[in-house]
Amino acid sequence: MDKIHINGGRPLEGTVQISGAKNAALPILAATLLVPGLHSLNNVPDLRDTRTMLKLLETLGATHSRKGTTVYVDTSGLTGAEAPYDLVKTMRASVLVLGPLLARSGYARVSLPGGCAIGARPINYHLKGFEQLGVKTTLTHGYVEARCVTELAGATVYFDMPTVTGTENLLMASVLARGTTIIKNAAREPEVGNLIDMLIAMGADIKGKGSDRLTINGVGSLQPVEIDIIPDRIETGTYLIAVAATGGKVRIEQCNPAHLPALTEKLRAVGAEIVEESNAFVVSCPEQQGRSRCNLQGVDIKTMVYPGFPTDLQAQFMALLIQAHGTSIVHETIFENRFMHVAEMQRLGADITIDGASAVVRGLPPEKLCGAPVMATDLRASASLVIAGLAASGLTEISRIYHLERGYENMVEKLQALGADIRRVS
Ligand code: EPU
Numbered sequence: 001m002d003k004i005h006i007n008g009g010r011p012l013e014g015t016v017q018i019s020g021a022k023n024a025a026l027p028i029l030a031a032t033l034l035v036p037g038l039h040s041l042n043n044v045p046d047l048r049d050t051r052t053m054l055k056l057l058e059t060l061g062a063t064h065s066r067k068g069t070t071v072y073v074d075t076s077g078l079t080g081a082e083a084p085y086d087l088v089k090t091m092r093a094s095v096l097v098l099g100p101l102l103a104r105s106g107y108a109r110v111s112l113p114g115g116c117a118i119g120a121r122p123i124n125y126h127l128k129g130f131e132q133l134g135v136k137t138t139l140t141h142g143y144v145e146a147r148c149v150t151e152l153a154g155a156t157v158y159f160d161m162p163t164v165t166g167t168e169n170l171l172m173a174s175v176l177a178r179g180t181t182i183i184k185n186a187a188r189e190p191e192v193g194n195l196i197d198m199l200i201a202m203g204a205d206i207k208g209k210g211s212d213r214l215t216i217n218g219v220g221s222l223q224p225v226e227i228d229i230i231p232d233r234i235e236t237g238t239y240l241i242a243v244a245a246t247g248g249k250v251r252i253e254q255c256n257p258a259h260l261p262a263l264t265e266k267l268r269a270v271g272a273e274i275v276e277e278s279n280a281f282v283v284s285c286p287e288q289q290g291r292s293r294c295n296l297q298g299v300d301i302k303t304m305v306y307p308g309f310p311t312d313l314q315a316q317f318m319a320l321l322i323q324a325h326g327t328s329i330v331h332e333t334i335f336e337n338r339f340m341h342v343a344e345m346q347r348l349g350a351d352i353t354i355d356g357a358s359a360v361v362r363g364l365p366p367e368k369l370c371g372a373p374v375m376a377t378d379l380r381a382s383a384s385l386v387i388a389g390l391a392a393s394g395l396t397e398i399s400r401i402y403h404l405e406r407g408y409e410n411m412v413e414k415l416q417a418l419g420a421d422i423r424r425v426s
């Protein structure tokens with residue numbers, strides 16, 4: 001199995017380009033199922049997860065091709081309505097086909113995703129929402145079967161907690177429903193906004209983009225579209241944190257600084273210098289230069305729904321805090337089991353204690369952090385171990401790197417171009 005080897009302790013320098021957002025591409029690929037025809041999606045990252053979603057669309061009867069970063073999906077002749085266990089178990093976002101399949105053909109059968117490394121992650125809010133639109137759902141043999149009793153009819157759906165894929169599923173189910181659907185306490189993440197832009201371009205009538213209350217007036221028909229996927233804010237944030245953790249100066253291009261308000265605030269508090277342009281960041285960390293006199297300051301973070309601090313950057317930020325002065329508290333409020341990286345960071349010498357949903361991080365001087373063999377447990381934990389390995393001295397060997405390939409396009413190559421001593425070994 002492939003591994004990543006990192007010889008840490010080098011500052012990052014140069015320019016890096018950000019890819020399209022995985023978590024925007026996945027619902028947008030699913031939304032092509034809504035209407036027969038040829039859709040053009042620009043800036044689609046070539047990742048394990050986007051390939052899994054394309055495979056799923058293929059099992060449903062769609063065809064696709066890729067030219068550069070543009071993916072063409074032809075959904076003219078759907079032949080199936082089932083997301084099988086083998087695909088759902090590798091990618092939970094497969095549940096995103098439920099909404100569009102219900103809207104297009106009134107029936108879908110999708111394997112129920114089990115728990116995963118970061119928590120139980122049920123889909124009860126999705127199913128409750130569908131039921132309010134007139135769908136009957138049953139669970140048999142590990143599969144959710146969803147069937148429209150008559151036609152989909154608009155309703156008011158309230159989520160107990162904002163759910164990103166739940167909001168996306170309900171949006172896709174309701175755009176062709178009869179009457180008006182109101183989603184209250186909807187997720188406000190930019191990826192939801194990207195899907196709304198696509199649905200509006202298809203002909204849907206949706207109001208409230210960017211707010212927690214979405215109003216969808218059902219329309220009679222939609223047409224295929226061309227749409228641009230937004231830049232990946234989590235990939236962007238991962239590089240911002242990596243530069244702060246290693247020192248150096250990097251220009252991060254093809255990104256949207258407006259999508260990372262909480263992270264930039266916290267990075268500045270730690271000691272990083274950040275210049276924001278309309279679609280680029282320039283980040284440097286003078287406090288890290290010379291590394292023997294690391295002057296990064298610890299800060300507390302609490303993960304929240306957008307625009308709060310993203311849970312998908314919590315592990316990476318912790319890789320920065322392990323070498324900052326003082327004690328920092330990292331409080332995770334979205335997922336109940338998102339500290340799997342802690343035990344691996346401890347192998348590098350990090351001083352972290354977990355107390356329920358909080359981790360207490362006591363920063364150490366960089367020379368006390370030294371490379372070690374570690375194991376990736378999920379996508380963002382893997383990225384945090386890459387950052388920790390870049391910051392620690394000596395060799396860090398990361399195994400189970402397939403997690404990383406689910407969500408970061410060419411990460412090893414991008415970091416090599418910034419001067420990191422990182423390579424993939426078989
Ligand atoms: N929840 C429920 N019931 C539901 C839905 C959600 O209890 O029916 C709970 C979850 O267990 C969690 C919280 O609500 O505690 C929020 O979960 P959400 O539904 O928002 O998460 P998601 O839609 O499954 C997306 C991203 C995740 C990201 C979260 C939070 C995609 C494909 N996935 O997941 O991305 O962490 O939102 O922002 O958009 C990643 O990219 O590494 C990743 C895990």
